[in-house]
Amino acid sequence: MSIKPLRLEKVSRWFDAVEVLREVSLTITRGEFVAVVGPSGCGKTTLLNMLSGFDLPTSGSIERAGEVRMVYQQDGLFPWLTVAQNIALGLRQVKNASEQTQQINELVELIRLDGFENHYPHQLSGGMRQRVEMARALAGDSDILLLDEPFSAVDYLTRLRLRQELARLLDERPRTVVLVTHDIEEAAQLADRVIVLSERPARIRYELSISAPRPRDLTHPEVVSAIHRILTELGIEHDYEKTAGDNHFVAVE
Ligand SMILES: Nc1ncnc2c1ncn2[C@@H]1O[C@H](COP(=O)(O)OP(=O)(O)O)[C@@H](O)[C@H]1O
Numbered sequence: 001m002s003i004k005p006l007r008l009e010k011v012s013r014w015f016d017a018v019e020v021l022r023e024v025s026l027t028i029t030r031g032e033f034v035a036v037v038g039p040s041g042c043g044k045t046t047l048l049n050m051l052s053g054f055d056l057p058t059s060g061s062i063e064r065a066g067e068v069r070m071v072y073q074q075d076g077l078f079p080w081l082t083v084a085q086n087i088a089l090g091l092r093q094v095k096n097a098s099e100q101t102q103q104i105n106e107l108v109e110l111i112r113l114d115g116f117e118n119h120y121p122h123q124l125s126g127g128m129r130q131r132v133e134m135a136r137a138l139a140g141d142s143d144i145l146l147l148d149e150p151f152s153a154v155d156y157l158t159r160l161r162l163r164q165e166l167a168r169l170l171d172e173r174p175r176t177v178v179l180v181t182h183d184i185e186e187a188a189q190l191a192d193r194v195i196v197l198s199e200r201p202a203r204i205r206y207e208l209s210i211s212a213p214r215p216r217d218l219t220h221p222e223v224v225s226a227i228h229r230i231l232t233e234l235g236i237e238h239d240y241e242k243t244a245g246d247n248h249f250v251a252v253e
């Protein structure tokens with residue numbers, strides 16, 4: 001497989017007279033975890049749709065090597081299918097029924113939902129539903145995972161747990177990941193690289209690499225200083241000393 005699974009070259013996207021993305025160039029290497037943050041409505045979802053191929057750029061070019069899976073904010077599961085059946089949708093390429101069952105069982109175990117295989121989405125909490133979504137996205141051997149604010153619909157504690165869960169799942173089943181989030185803490189705790197977008201039309205305003213080892217504690221000095229940098233780049237006033245002590249930042253939205 002290519003070393004560069006995703007590459008955007010001067011990608012612009014207009015919707016009628018509205019310019020949403022302006023000449024965004026971005027290269028994502030294999031196995032890299034990139035987080036994208038930026039103001040509400042700046043074009044983050046549009047950027048993900050470019051990366052996935054769901055939408056096409058007005059100008060510029062995109063290279064994509066490998067299969068892509070998307071995880072949305074919420075309610076991406078089919079309500080009339082059980083947990084096992086929803087996960088099975090991610091395993092359509094596995095034709096052998098017993099092998100498919102085995103893989104479903106492994107994934108259910110991985111997301112710690114043993115015993116819930118035959119439950120329907122409405123019988124689960126929001127956090128459990130997001131874990132099923134992650135399991136479905138990780139099923140099979142897709143190369144690239146695109147996540148669009150996957151934890152924004154759950155409460156803060158659940159979000160913290162899901163974040164750890166995602167880090168653990170990726171440790172077990174590595175992928176190339178692009179995570180769109182408005183949660184700066186989430187970006188700093190999870191990503192190898194954080195991309196800060198400008199107001200619409202979105203351009204890459206700032207990029208930051210984070211090399212702290214995983215699993216990362218929110219109080220790790222590099223994570224704290226990354227949060228500080230990102231807030232500064234987003235133009236959000238804050239007190240760095242306070243940042244170091246009180247680690248709850250959900251910015252922008
Ligand atoms: N299919 C579309 N048709 C027209 N305008 C769109 C379409 N998709 C997005 N937009 C516009 O593009 C801008 C960016 O949207 P989006 O990418 O969803 O922002 P974000 O995810 O950063 O909140 C918004 O102003 C939105 O109205």
Ligand SMILES: [Mg+2]
Nearest residue numbers: 044045046148
């Ligand atoms: Mg969006």
